[in-house]
Amino acid sequence: QVQLVESGGGVVQPGRSLRLSCAVSGFTFSAFGMHWVRQAPGRGLEWVAGISYDGSKKHYADSVKGRFTISRDDPKNTLYLQMDSLRPDDTAVYYCARASDPALGELFSAFDIWGQGTMVTVSS
């Protein structure tokens, strides 16, 4: 069964760090580009970051560039999002998602599989 399961969310003070994980099962993780997408409470979807199948290419939204780092550990079938210098406007549900076509690259596929999301609250 193809599945993405996020973890690591919680309540954190502004300026602190948090690392999110996305555990993958049911498909060959190492073949697919992956992404993080977030959704602030009551708001729409915002793309956060993407990574190529081999980790060699990483892309970030301007709003998180320099503060967030996307990475992957293929032997562990896990995607990560390291979030530093967190701000209140980073408060959101964070979803990991799979880029659907491994032949097209991480930027050239829609997102066909999503996790259930993990909530991050940045507040003092």
Next chain:
Amino acid sequence: EIVLTQSPGTLSLSPGERATLFCRASDFVSAMYVAWYQQKPGKAPSLLIYGASARASGIPDRFSGYGSGTDFTLTISSLEPDDFAVYYCHHYGRSPETFGGGTKVEMK
């Protein structure tokens, strides 16, 4: 960055009616890189349409996508009770990827 503007913000319709949702890009985009998602409350989005008009696996044919250039549409030919949700368009193919603000399809 490509900005996607969805309209209307809310669509109030009855089961059996036709729903037409719009997504306008701030600049020309390739139709190869436009997708649509459905999201229900408390759930993750799910892929409906990719490449502007291709239905994802398992998506019924009452959902159809169309468009080119800067204007894209998602049509639900005859609304079923399960279709009342929020719909997002998505532009990919370059960084940063972007989403529209969403259209809520609510039951009248």
